[in-house]
Amino acid sequence: MKKKIKSFKPAICLILTIICLQLFLFFSSLVYAHKVNTHAYREGDKIFGECYFVDGSPCKNSKVEVYNFNGQKILETTTDEKGKYSFITKEKDGLKIVISAGEGHRVEYKIKEAVDRKEVKEHITKDKKSQVEPKTWVGRDEMKQIIDEVVDVKLKGLRNEIIDLRKQMDKINLRDIIGGIGYILGIWGIIMFIKRKKNAS
Amino acid sequence: MHISEGVLSAPVLFAGAILSFIGVALGLKKIKNEDIPKVAVLSSAFFIASFIRVPIGPTSAHLLLNGLLGMLLGWSAFPSIFVALVLQALLFQFGGLTTLGVNTFAMAMPAVLSYYIFRGLLRRSKNLAFLGGFLGGSLSILIATIFISIALLETEKSFIGLAWTLVAMHLPIAIIEGIITGFVITYLKKVKPEALG
Known part of the structure; x- marks a missing residue:
């Protein structure tokens, strides 16, 4: 038995060298097979998303299908050159986005139902009514708009950061x-x- | 090369699973105990080969090494590839657990075919052995792409178009792999000719 295993040594050595070579190539970032990923977020009626392969390269011109909560297809769109897509929908319930990047690559992503803004607003106004009206030079609606804009801008950076983080998490690691x-x-x-x-x- | 989950219909998945099951069973039966280290190491070589990506066109193709596995293992290539694919599906979501059968068959069957077609060449002179390795390595990939196209026939509709794009996409990879396989075969022929028997 020992003899036999010994006689396999050259073959095994060679193949181990191949593996090492491949690991070396891994470090030269030539790696990553092509699993597809997507993430999307909601902003009012508009939904923004991005589709990419595990190495971070975008899925260009891929078909994006959107299904509603009951599994009915609502609309269809395609990704742009950067793998980004966006669409407008009145649907407030959860959505399912299916992207097929060709050659049998397919990815699904679910978006949660929208937080009803009116409800939130009413809640806030109720709270405020009970308090004494603050003395401000800006009107209440105007103030709200300003806050919305500022928050949107700030959130955009955060969102991009989250997408980047997710991309990194999806990457293959050596471990x-x-x-x-x-x-x-x-x-x-x-x-x-x-x-x-x-x-x- | 790996077909993801949810793309294929149940009959295709079922057919792939049955064919692969037969192949894996046959392979396991044929493995001699002392060959298992070789099978295991080649299994992990296949596992890693999929991470080496060559960017071509809109998507990317990766190395397969299924030709090399077929040349060296024969029917044992089936269980060898199967084990590697299970782990790729579990750890990296390449392919998927339901499409395991189809993927295994599409990659292992060409390997076994090239084993039977080119095995004779490997026993000849050094140059012919290299040629056998090159043809086995590259044709295994091209046949695999055709198998994949057949599996996708139902979803993609235009078979010829799909098969052509897949073959064209994998042509550079096929050549690279042919060269790798050829060198490995000639090296083995020099240091351990009985491994090619």
Whole structure:
């Protein structure tokens, strides 16, 4: 038995070299297979989204289908050169976005139902009514608009950051790859163990 | 090359699963105990090969090495590729658990075919062995793309168009892999000719 395993050494060495070479290529960032990902967020009636492969490259001109809560197709659009897409919908319930990037690549993303702004606003106004009206030079509506605008601008940066973070999380990391190799060798070890037991009995 | 979840219809998935099951069972039966280290190492080589991406056109293609596996393992390429695909699906969501059967068959069957077609060449002179390795390595990929196109036939409608784009996309990869496989085969022929038997 020992002899036989020994005789496999050159072959195994060679293949291990191939693996090492591949790991080296991993570092030169040539890696990443092509899983597709997408994220989207809601802003009023408008929905913005972005679709990209795990390495961060965009899915250009891919078909985007939008389904409502009951699984009915509402509308269809395509991504632009940067993999971004946006559409307007009155649907307040949850939405399901399905993007097919061709050659069997497909990704689904669910958007939660919209927070009803009116409700929030009413809540705020009720609270405010109970308080003494503050003395301001700006009208209440105007103030609200200003706040909305400022918050939107601030949130945009945050949203981009979240998308970037998600992209990074979706990237393949070396730890998983090495772990995967370990699993494979382990599985074959178990198979060998079972086979040997069978032969012995 | 990996078909994602939710793309194929149930009959296609079922057919792929059954065909792969037969292949895996046959492969497992044929493996000799002392060959298992070789199978395991090639299995992990296949696992990693998918991370090496070559950007071509709108999407990207990656190495497969299924030809190399087929040349060295024969029917054992089936379980070898299957194990690697399970882990790719679980760890990285490449392909998916339901499409495992279709993906395994599409990649392992060309490997087995090239084993039977080009095995004779490997025992000849060094140059012919290289040629055998090159043809086996590159044709395995191209046949795999055709299998994938057949599986996608129902979803994509235009078979010829899809098959052409897939083949064209994988042509550079096929050539690269052919060269890799050829060199590995000639090297093995020098240091350990019985591995090619």
